Amino acid sequence: MFTKGVVVLEVKAIHTYRGPAHILNGVSLRVDKQEVVCLVGRNGAGKTTTIESIMGFLPLQAGQILFANEDLTRLAPHERAKRGIGYSPEDCGVFPDLSVDENLMISRWLGDEVSRRRDGAVRPDPQTQAFGVFPEVQDLLQRQGMHLSGGQRKMVAIARAMMLSPSLLLLDEAFEGLAPVVVNRFTEAVMKIKAMGVSILMAESYLAAASRIGDRLYVIDRGEIIFQGSPKDARADERVMKALRG
Ligand SMILES: Nc1ncnc2c1ncn2[C@@H]1O[C@H](COP(=O)(O)OP(=O)(O)OP(=O)(O)O)[C@@H](O)[C@H]1O
Numbered sequence: 001m002f003t004k005g006v007v008v009l010e011v012k013a014i015h016t017y018r019g020p021a022h023i024l025n026g027v028s029l030r031v032d033k034q035e036v037v038c039l040v041g042r043n044g045a046g047k048t049t050t051i052e053s054i055m056g057f058l059p060l061q062a063g064q065i066l067f068a069n070e071d072l073t074r075l076a077p078h079e080r081a082k083r084g085i086g087y088s089p090e091d092c093g094v095f096p097d098l099s100v101d102e103n104l105m106i107s108r109w110l111g112d113e114v115s116r117r118r119d120g121a122v123r124p125d126p127q128t129q130a131f132g133v134f135p136e137v138q139d140l141l142q143r144q145g146m147h148l149s150g151g152q153r154k155m156v157a158i159a160r161a162m163m164l165s166p167s168l169l170l171l172d173e174a175f176e177g178l179a180p181v182v183v184n185r186f187t188e189a190v191m192k193i194k195a196m197g198v199s200i201l202m203a204e205s206y207l208a209a210a211s212r213i214g215d216r217l218y219v220i221d222r223g224e225i226i227f228q229g230s231p232k233d234a235r236a237d238e239r240v241m242k243a244l245r246g
Pocket residue numbers: 018019021023041042043044045046047048049050090205
């Protein structure tokens with residue numbers, strides 16, 4: 001595992017294309033141990049493309065992804081997961097025909113590999129971690145993915161990522177479409193995950209939500225990072241406010 005203050009993830013000047021479209025233009029960012037970092041940008045700014053590049057779903061044209069000082073750039077997504085990167089996608093990726101329990105099991109198996117790689121380190125009990133974050137998921141175990149509400153799907157997606165015993169969690173728009181009261185519940189969950197020693201990179205469209213939760217922010221606009229720093233400095237930066245307003 002990592003010691004506080006240590007760099008967990010380093011994204012170095014990545015360029016990513018979707019078909020012929022050059023989407024990311026030299027994006028660099030860093031996440032430290034037990035830090036919540038938010039990647040803020042309007043719809044279409046490049047947040048999902050950044051997260052999918054880190055997870056290995058999109059090949060890089062240039063640049064590098066380092067995780068715990070290991071170069072992941074050429075590894076397949078499942079190999080990245082085995083190193084301890086949990087991922088909750090924007091559409092949740094919950095298999096509709098499988099029960100919640102079966103959805104969680106997939107990650108538990110991968111988690112065994114994560115712990116084998118952490119030589120000597122005791123693996124936190126994945127179930128305790130996942131249900132510690134969202135106890136509600138325990139009551140949904142027999143339900144099929146297709147019968148979950150939007151908020152429940154998001155909970156299951158995050159609980160599933162926690163089953164991996166990750167050291168880094170990538171959350172793509174975890175709060176999107178949630179009622180305000182449920183947003184508070186998710187904010188609390190993110191704080192619990194952080195307290196478990198997990199680092200978090202969150203894609204978020206709204207500066208207000210990112211400011212409440214992020215230790216540090218990066219603002220992305222048209223595939224370029226235009227700001228990095230504290231939530232307070234972001235709100236005081238005219239270029240940031242203009243980019244986020246459009
Ligand atoms: N499959 C695709 N093929 C081509 N272009 C795409 C594809 N998916 C996204 N794009 C384009 O890539 C750019 C970045 O999209 P991306 O999804 O990364 O943005 P985002 O910041 O996550 O926004 P959103 O919140 O809408 O998902 C946008 O211009 C979008 O239109």
